[in-house]
Amino acid sequence: MKLALSLVSGALLASSVVGVSTSAHSMPLQVQKWREIQPNKVRFIPQIETTDKVFFITIDDGWTKDPAVAKWVRQTRTPITVFLTAVANPEDTSDFFRTVSRYGSVQNHTRTHKYLTSSSTDVNDEVCRIQSTYAKRYGERPWMLRPPYGNGGWPTAPRSERDRISSAVGPCGIKYVVNWSALVSNEGEFASQNGTDRIQAGDIVLLHFVPGLRDQLAALVERGRWSGLKPANLADYLRRPAPQQKSVTSHHGR
């Protein structure tokens, strides 16, 4: 019965614990209590804790829109989380990002790609101002944020920096700040924080919309196969905010 407390202990005020009921079973209750106690709490994650044989593909920014990537996603049905910067796709004149995210989602990578911990950055303006636009375009209000350059997004970042980001983005619907545990460089080189050339279960892998991305994606999926891992939808491994269910028609109907 103390499990619920250990999950959230680092962030809880002692006075907030009073209302916690320990009568029901563990995991869903923990999450439920988390929401009740700290509805705007934002979690900072660089990877997913899971024993499932999965990893997660995330692609940032959005400057290069190579039709070969969209075609590859349609053919392979690979789940991809797009962290889109608004200035890279101002008019949204094509279905490119809807297609690429067809088995995943489009999430928030800020409006103009500034360092969020810079004192001159208005974090609320950078993140919250585009939430409704993305909701309209991509069928779901973003609830994950990737900070440009990962800046301020690591769980090891100073508490004051994380609190500043959380308090600015939590109220407009962001539940997770998502960094990464492995990456593919713009030149196609793989690197992992585990120090090997292997993807591990639960790894969140960062790529960018650059020329050559299609081949990078194919190579990455192959690399996962070496370890018996396949790409999964990141959103399925996090707690989606309850009132913001993605509608089936807006997502798959295009």
Ligand SMILES: [Zn+2]
């Ligand atoms: Zn970026």
